[in-house]
Amino acid sequence: MAEVVVENFIGGKFLSTEKYLDSYDPSTGVVWAKIPDSSELEVDQAVQAARQAFPGWSRTSVEERSRLMQHLADILESQQEEFAQAESRDQGKPVSLATRIDIPRMIYNFRFFSTVILHSTNSSTYLDKAEAINYTTTAPIGVAGLISPWNLPLYLLTFKIAPCIAFGNTCVCKPSEMTSVTAWMLSKAVVQAGIPPGVINVVFGVGPRAGQALVQHPHVPLISFTGGTATAQHIIKTSAPHCKKLSLELGGKNPSVVFDDADFENCVKTCVRSSFTNQGEICLCTSRIFVQDTIFQKFVDRFVQETRKLKVGAPKESDTNMGALISKEHLHKVKGYVAIAVQDGGLLLCGEGKESLDLKKENENGYFMRPTVIINVPDDSRSMQEEIFGPVTCINSFKSEEEAVQRANNVKFGLAACLWTSDVSRAHRVGHKLEAGTVWTNCWLVRDLNMPFGGTKSSGIGREGAKYSKEFYTEEKTICIKI
Ligand code: NAD
Numbered sequence: 001m002a003e004v005v006v007e008n009f010i011g012g013k014f015l016s017t018e019k020y021l022d023s024y025d026p027s028t029g030v031v032w033a034k035i036p037d038s039s040e041l042e043v044d045q046a047v048q049a050a051r052q053a054f055p056g057w058s059r060t061s062v063e064e065r066s067r068l069m070q071h072l073a074d075i076l077e078s079q080q081e082e083f084a085q086a087e088s089r090d091q092g093k094p095v096s097l098a099t100r101i102d103i104p105r106m107i108y109n110f111r112f113f114s115t116v117i118l119h120s121t122n123s124s125t126y127l128d129k130a131e132a133i134n135y136t137t138t139a140p141i142g143v144a145g146l147i148s149p150w151n152l153p154l155y156l157l158t159f160k161i162a163p164c165i166a167f168g169n170t171c172v173c174k175p176s177e178m179t180s181v182t183a184w185m186l187s188k189a190v191v192q193a194g195i196p197p198g199v200i201n202v203v204f205g206v207g208p209r210a211g212q213a214l215v216q217h218p219h220v221p222l223i224s225f226t227g228g229t230a231t232a233q234h235i236i237k238t239s240a241p242h243c244k245k246l247s248l249e250l251g252g253k254n255p256s257v258v259f260d261d262a263d264f265e266n267c268v269k270t271c272v273r274s275s276f277t278n279q280g281e282i283c284l285c286t287s288r289i290f291v292q293d294t295i296f297q298k299f300v301d302r303f304v305q306e307t308r309k310l311k312v313g314a315p316k317e318s319d320t321n322m323g324a325l326i327s328k329e330h331l332h333k334v335k336g337y338v339a340i341a342v343q344d345g346g347l348l349l350c351g352e353g354k355e356s357l358d359l360k361k362e363n364e365n366g367y368f369m370r371p372t373v374i375i376n377v378p379d380d381s382r383s384m385q386e387e388i389f390g391p392v393t394c395i396n397s398f399k400s401e402e403e404a405v406q407r408a409n410n411v412k413f414g415l416a417a418c419l420w421t422s423d424v425s426r427a428h429r430v431g432h433k434l435e436a437g438t439v440w441t442n443c444w445l446v447r448d449l450n451m452p453f454g455g456t457k458s459s460g461i462g463r464e465g466a467k468y469s470k471e472f473y474t475e476e477k478t479i480c481i482k483i
Contacts, residue, residue, distance in 0.1 A: 004032065006033055006036060006180050006184040009203075010042065011052070012197025012198060017039075021205070023177070023178065023181065025366075026326055026367045027367075028365060030365070032089055035177065035181075036204045036205055037205050037206065038203045038205035038209070043172065043210055044213070044217065046172040046201040047201075054142055057165070057169075057196060065117065065165065065168065069113065069114035069195075070114050072189060075189045076110070077107050083102075084098040087103065087154060088316065090178070093278050094315045094321065094323045095316050102153070102155045105155045105158075113466075114162070116166065116470070122136045124136070132480055132481060132482050137477050138470070138476050138477075140168030140474055140475075142170075142219070143172060143219060144221075145222070145224070146161060146171050146174070147174045147207075147211050147235075148173070148175050149227045149228075153183065154183070154186065157175055158186070160224045160226075172214055174204070174214055178326055215238050216239070216242075218242055221242070221245060222473070223246050224246075228250065228251055229251045229413075232460075235248070236248075248460045248461045249455065249459075250460045251387040253287055253385065254286050254413075254418070255289070255290060255411075256274065256417070257405070258292060259401075261422045262420035263420075265302075268303055271393075272306045272307055274445070275391070276371045279323060279324070279390060280390045280391035281326065281390065283415055283416075284416045284438070284444075286418060287388055287392065287393055287394065289393060290396055290404050292397070300375055303373060312370055313363060314359075325369060327367060330367070334369065334391070337382070340383045341381060346376055346377035346383070348374050350370070351369070351370040351373060353372075354370075357369070371391040371393075372391060375394070376396060379396070401429075405434065409435045413458050414436050414455055415438070415455040415456075415460070417439045419440070436455075437452070437454045452464070
């Protein structure tokens with residue numbers, strides 16, 4: 001018996017559907033929720049509700065929109081514990097991680113964008129020769145389709161909802177079918193906060209049915225999607241007939257480049273964290289580490305030592321570092337990449353196939369795996385080229401700066417990179433050459449939402465963050481006045 005039955009949230013009402021899908025607790029392998037298997041019909045109802053709400057919401061003053069979003073953030077703040085528990089049950093991550101990262105960021109997304117709109121200005125120019133003034137006006141666009149993945153369910157969904165509604169649009173959200181419960185809880189908070197019916201609608205179901213219906217709906221002019229690169233390619237094709245505005249945040253194969261003048265201890269500990277946080281299921285996780293040959297062995301030894309300390313197990317226990325992977329199929333896929341790396345000549349040092357798990361009885365059917373470290377995998381191996389999206393890191397050595405940059409860039413992705421050095425000039429030089437939307441030097445996952453976020457190459461199209469989200473969620477027009 002499922003513990004939770006999720007309902008669609010359309011026009012301010014909670015509605016059941018004809019068909020439901022099972023949603024599993026990854027830490028036990030047991031169905032814990034039933035979620036609507038929505039079709040074109042429900043998506044269309046949600047789009048109509050969002051269209052109806054748009055004129056009123058887009059004319060609501062920025063002060064009032066901001067106030068409502070702050071009120072929503074207050075409500076979410078008072079329910080942090082319930083959200084963290086549910087996020088962990090849905091996704092398999094440790095409750096402590098959801099408490100530390102996912103839930104505070106969900107709240108911050110609403111707080112941040114609710115204040116951005118209060119200080120947002122447009123540009124103007126004075127053309128002295130033509131004696132004319134140009135200025136721009138911005139207006140919300142309409143109904144946005146917001147499609148999100150399972151790895152940071154609320155963190156990412158609210159990074160779309162918050163700017164979307166702040167700038168005066170309404171939306172239809174389609175969260176991942178694997179992690180739907182917390183978006184349903186969020187919908188209840190939306191009602192409590194007094195956000196008008198139809199401004200935020202949430203339709204649950206699988207990508208090829210509910211997600212696709214949203215992508216192809218003629219009255220949804222913009223789609224903000226976070227997920228896999230292959231899905232994005234399909235979305236580009238199928239949305240093309242409507243010339244939709246697209247924001248695509250996609251996969252990564254993120255390198256970390258370690259020079260021998262790096263702050264060694266901080267570097268090792270942060271690289272372990274950047275490789276295995278959230279079971280390695282963050283698009284920004286490090287999956288390839290290139291270490292200068294002079295410290296390669298020392299780095300590998302310390303890295304493995306630190307990795308072995310990570311406790312894999314029940315997400316609800318406070319000392320658990322890594323929970324379960326999202327699904328049985330995903331676990332199988334990730335293990336498959338370990339096998340490929342070894343077949344291709346890599347040397348397995350710890351983790352999958354080396355050490356066994358020590359799980360409680362209730363977690364024996366969960367989708368757990370130990371953090372895995374492999375060295376000397378050839379750069380052209382599929383495990384070095386494709387996104388694994390799990391707790392697997394490959395470490396290789398390099399001799400020169402030029403070689404390090406060339407090999408770090410030698411993938412189709414360009415989402416994020418880390419750089420470890422105490423040489424300031426090198427930090428600027430290499431940081432500039434690394435092909436990634438974000439380069440962290442001597443740190444990882446430090447974010448300022450004012451700055452652009454997004455991938456290069458196959459990791460995405462478009463940028464998110466204060467003014468970048470404004471560019472996406474509004475349409476700008478130039479007014480020219482002769483004086
Ligand atoms: P996915 O592409 O399988 O699914 C993402 C979402 O798209 C889900 O809601 C899914 O139901 C929906 N979807 C699937 N097919 C669809 C279709 N034909 N039309 C419309 N919607 C469809 O990705 P996932 O497995 O949920 O997430 C993992 C991926 O997300 C990884 O590649 C990861 O790197 C990426 N990701 C990127 C970022 C980023 O900011 N760049 C952040 C998190 C995750």
